[in-house]
Amino acid sequence: MGTKVAPPRRGGLLRSLTRALPLAPAVVLLLLFLAGPIAYCAYIAFTDLQLTGQAHSSFVGLDNFRTAFKDDAFRNAVWLTLVFTVLSSLVGQNTLGLALASLMQRASKPVRTLVGGIVITAWVLPEVVAGFLLYAFFRREGTLNAILDWLHLPSQNWMFTLPILAVSFANVWRGTAFSMLVYSAALNEIPKEITEAAEVDGAGGWRRLWHITLPMIRRSIGTNLMLNTLQTLSVFGLIWVMTRGGPGNRSQTLPLFMYEQAFQKSMIGYGTAVALLLLVVGSLFSVVYMRLLRTEV
Amino acid sequence: MPVRPTAAPLLLATLLAATALTACGSGSGSDPDTVKISFKQSTDNSIKVMDTYLADVKKQFEKANPGKKVELVPIKAPDSEYYVKLQQMLRSPKTAPDLVYEDTFLINSDITSGYLKPLDPYLDKWQDWDRFIDTAKAAAKAQDGKTYGVPDGTDTRGLWFDKDIFKKAGLPGDWQPKTWDDVLAAARTIKEKVPGVTPLNVYTGKPAGEAATMQGFEMLLYGTGDGTTDPLYDTATKKWIAGSQGFKDALTFVETVYKEKLGLDVADALDPNIQTRIRGELLPKGKLGIDLDGSWLPQDWLKGSGHEWPQWSQKLGLAYMPTQHGQAPGKVSMSGGWTWSIPAKAHNPDLAFKFIEAMQTKANAQKWYVANSGIAVREDVAADPAYVKAQPGIKFFTDLVASTHYRPAYPAYPKVSTAIQEAMEGVTTGDSSVGKAASGYDEELKTATDNQVIKK
Numbered sequence: 001m002g003t004k005v006a007p008p009r010r011g012g013l014l015r016s017l018t019r020a021l022p023l024a025p026a027v028v029l030l031l032l033f034l035a036g037p038i039a040y041c042a043y044i045a046f047t048d049l050q051l052t053g054q055a056h057s058s059f060v061g062l063d064n065f066r067t068a069f070k071d072d073a074f075r076n077a078v079w080l081t082l083v084f085t086v087l088s089s090l091v092g093q094n095t096l097g098l099a100l101a102s103l104m105q106r107a108s109k110p111v112r113t114l115v116g117g118i119v120i121t122a123w124v125l126p127e128v129v130a131g132f133l134l135y136a137f138f139r140r141e142g143t144l145n146a147i148l149d150w151l152h153l154p155s156q157n158w159m160f161t162l163p164i165l166a167v168s169f170a171n172v173w174r175g176t177a178f179s180m181l182v183y184s185a186a187l188n189e190i191p192k193e194i195t196e197a198a199e200v201d202g203a204g205g206w207r208r209l210w211h212i213t214l215p216m217i218r219r220s221i222g223t224n225l226m227l228n229t230l231q232t233l234s235v236f237g238l239i240w241v242m243t244r245g246g247p248g249n250r251s252q253t254l255p256l257f258m259y260e261q262a263f264q265k266s267m268i269g270y271g272t273a274v275a276l277l278l279l280v281v282g283s284l285f286s287v288v289y290m291r292l293l294r295t296e297v
Numbered sequence: 298m299p300v301r302p303t304a305a306p307l308l309l310a311t312l313l314a315a316t317a318l319t320a321c322g323s324g325s326g327s328d329p330d331t332v333k334i335s336f337k338q339s340t341d342n343s344i345k346v347m348d349t350y351l352a353d354v355k356k357q358f359e360k361a362n363p364g365k366k367v368e369l370v371p372i373k374a375p376d377s378e379y380y381v382k383l384q385q386m387l388r389s390p391k392t393a394p395d396l397v398y399e400d401t402f403l404i405n406s407d408i409t410s411g412y413l414k415p416l417d418p419y420l421d422k423w424q425d426w427d428r429f430i431d432t433a434k435a436a437a438k439a440q441d442g443k444t445y446g447v448p449d450g451t452d453t454r455g456l457w458f459d460k461d462i463f464k465k466a467g468l469p470g471d472w473q474p475k476t477w478d479d480v481l482a483a484a485r486t487i488k489e490k491v492p493g494v495t496p497l498n499v500y501t502g503k504p505a506g507e508a509a510t511m512q513g514f515e516m517l518l519y520g521t522g523d524g525t526t527d528p529l530y531d532t533a534t535k536k537w538i539a540g541s542q543g544f545k546d547a548l549t550f551v552e553t554v555y556k557e558k559l560g561l562d563v564a565d566a567l568d569p570n571i572q573t574r575i576r577g578e579l580l581p582k583g584k585l586g587i588d589l590d591g592s593w594l595p596q597d598w599l600k601g602s603g604h605e606w607p608q609w610s611q612k613l614g615l616a617y618m619p620t621q622h623g624q625a626p627g628k629v630s631m632s633g634g635w636t637w638s639i640p641a642k643a644h645n646p647d648l649a650f651k652f653i654e655a656m657q658t659k660a661n662a663q664k665w666y667v668a669n670s671g672i673a674v675r676e677d678v679a680a681d682p683a684y685v686k687a688q689p690g691i692k693f694f695t696d697l698v699a700s701t702h703y704r705p706a707y708p709a710y711p712k713v714s715t716a717i718q719e720a721m722e723g724v725t726t727g728d729s730s731v732g733k734a735a736s737g738y739d740e741e742l743k744t745a746t747d748n749q750v751i752k753k
Contacts, residue, residue, distance in 0.1 A: 050410075051381065051384050051385075052380075052384045052403060052406040052407050052409075052410045052412070052708070053405075053406035053407075053409050053410060053708025053709070054409060054410055054708070055409060055410060055411050135570075139568070140562075140564065140565065156564075157562075157564035157565070159564075159568075160563070160564035160567060160568075161564070243504075243569065244503070244504050244569040245503075246502070246503055246504045246567060246569065246722075247502065247503075247504065247564075247567040247722070247726065248503070248719075248722055248726070248728070260715075263377065263378075263381050264377065264711065264715065265711055265712045265715065265745075266384075266406065266711065
């Protein structure tokens with residue numbers, strides 16, 4: 001009880017074991033429910049397992065991956081996933097979140113509450129509900145076209161003509177709140193004196209942003225980009241509700257492609273291989289962000 | 298007092314362990330006197346048709362078989378997710394129920410996987426089986442010649458048309474086209490004489506899914522030949538048919554509809570929610586001339602369904618879908634439907650079959666057809682005036698059962714169906730010509746069926 005400093009001498013092993021003991025359940029749970037399924041998935045990805053229509057499955061080595069790289073639909077899905085991620089997460093959510101956060105720093109309290117409320121509502125809504133709202137917004141008889149008509153601009157069915165843009169916009173609409181919250185917190189951390197000093201030195205708004213604000217919130221930018229990207233890579237419900245990946249395959253990102261292979265065509269093995277590849281794409285993004293963070297800090 | 302962070306995982310672990318243990322306890326020891334039944338529960342909370350019906354049969358069954366119990370295990374999910382869930386349950390004896398509700402769309406896949414039990418020994422001894430119409434008996438017959446399910450009704454398809462629009466266009470109120478050209482001609486007349494309405498709806502493309510394949514494409518394709526052989530699958534060689542003229546003709550029909558703007562605007566036709574919009578908006582609001590669609594539409598217009606439209610039977614007319622050139626048998630219909638099947642890993646198959654018998658007494662079967670706008674597959678029910686009068690249109694669609702086709706729903710079918718939708722979508726948007734779309738299908742077909750393809 002009373003020992004304030006405990007130098008690890010004899011019995012150190014036992015002590016650290018006892019200390020680690022409370023962690024054990026968490027580790028077991030992680031192994032069981034996280035590592036376990038991932039390992040099982042990795043195994044399935046190398047088989048031709050089907051959900052139905054097959055008496056026995058067998059090990060097929062790298063066949064699924066070879067099929068994927070030869071498959072035009074897969075390459076199309078990778079490309080669309082990148083477009084969707086860059087547009088909606090990197091450009092959309094991230095920049096808009098930062099812009100909103102910095103504007104709200106200066107806004108009056110009622111404005112802040114109102115804007116924050118609206119943005120966060122979009123975030124709190126279940127994915128499917130948000131999907132239906134945006135579907136109603138973009139459809140031919142929808143709100144967007146009503147506005148365009150009123151402005152005497154040509155209206156069109158956005159989910160048909162520009163499906164990937166429409167779903168990207170939907171994802172920005174839904175996910176900006178998260179970035180805004182992260183950046184609000186980060187901006188609040190910047191000491192007022194520094195900004196004021198820069199102002200006294202004659203730095204304008206853009207210079208302050210570029211030389212002071214951005215470098216000081218670098219870590220938050222990195223974290224935010226990483227979380228945003230990972231979240232965006234796995235968006236399914238939103239796109240499913242709005243376009244089902246269509247028309248054709250024009251908004252079929254990797255998660256939708258995977259769903260089609262695994263559950264509509266019942267090729268679980270192939271679908272899982274695609275899922276693994278999606279995991280690889282996600283980790284590539286993460287590595288890039290982590291490197292950026294490390295060199296700049 | 299703040300809870301130490303380690304307390305939470307510990308608590309969680311204990312809880313999980315406890316639930317896992319109890320789950321094992323109740324799962325493995327199955328009760329020989331209880332029959333467990335899995336069925337698809339509607340995702341719409343207000344629709345309890347199946348629940349009510351099964352509860353009723355359960356009561357009868359438990360009364361007639363003292364000591365036996367029925368446990369209903371509903372699976373609340375849309376179609377595609379129901380299949381996935383069911384297939385996972387069927388894999389293990391721990392989770393397999395005694396009786397399942399199977400869509401004929403996927404039944405052959407599940408048979409190939411070894412999920413289901415052949416019912417022939419039971420059917421041989423069951424007198425009511427002779428009451429079932431032959432085409433329906435074939436619905437759950439596998440490639441091995443054994444039967445794996447008892448159908449509880451079916452559906453058929455035809456042309457629905459708006460009588461007011463027909464009147465304005467100067468077309469007859471008792472319209473019955475004899476050929477495809479007659480259908481197109483009527484659509485062209487509507488386009489010319491009644492502006493502001495869509496002349497003809499044919500479901501197309503991947504967003505509409507199986508509706509595009511079955512209500513759209515196959516209703517055309519099965520009317521191209523002589524009506525006696527399957528145009529998609531060659532039963533003699535057990536191979537899928539590529540390069541058929543009928544396939545191209547059906548695609549040409551679809552192309553014509555969308556090229557001449559006789560159908561919906563392409564963007565609307567490829568809207569994933571198009572089926573709901575046809576039933577909920579376009580037809581009831583008098584904005585659609587002709588709709589190639591299924592027998593179940595009135596289900597949505599019954600009282601308390603959200604789109605109440607009791608006047609439909611005066612507003613809409615019904616016509617058979619004709620064959621391509623009016624060749625025999627003159628009309629086409631496709632049928633699907635669901636069957637009751639017994640899993641290979643069921644614990645109480647005998648009891649389960651007894652329950653099927655209870656559901657399929659004439660009275661119970663009839664009650665069910667009427668409750669779910671289903672089409673009878675038992676000839677004694679089909680001939681019963683009480684059934685025929687239960688709902689307008691029921692006689693029309695029941696008469697089609699004699700000349701209907703079932704899909705070659707073998708394991709590759711879902712992939713073949715997707716390939717058909719892609720070909721349709723190509724000609725609908727104008728991205729590909731009929732020739733290119735058809736050869737694209739032939740290529741896809743090879744991959745989808747492991748090269749089990751025959752050129753015709």
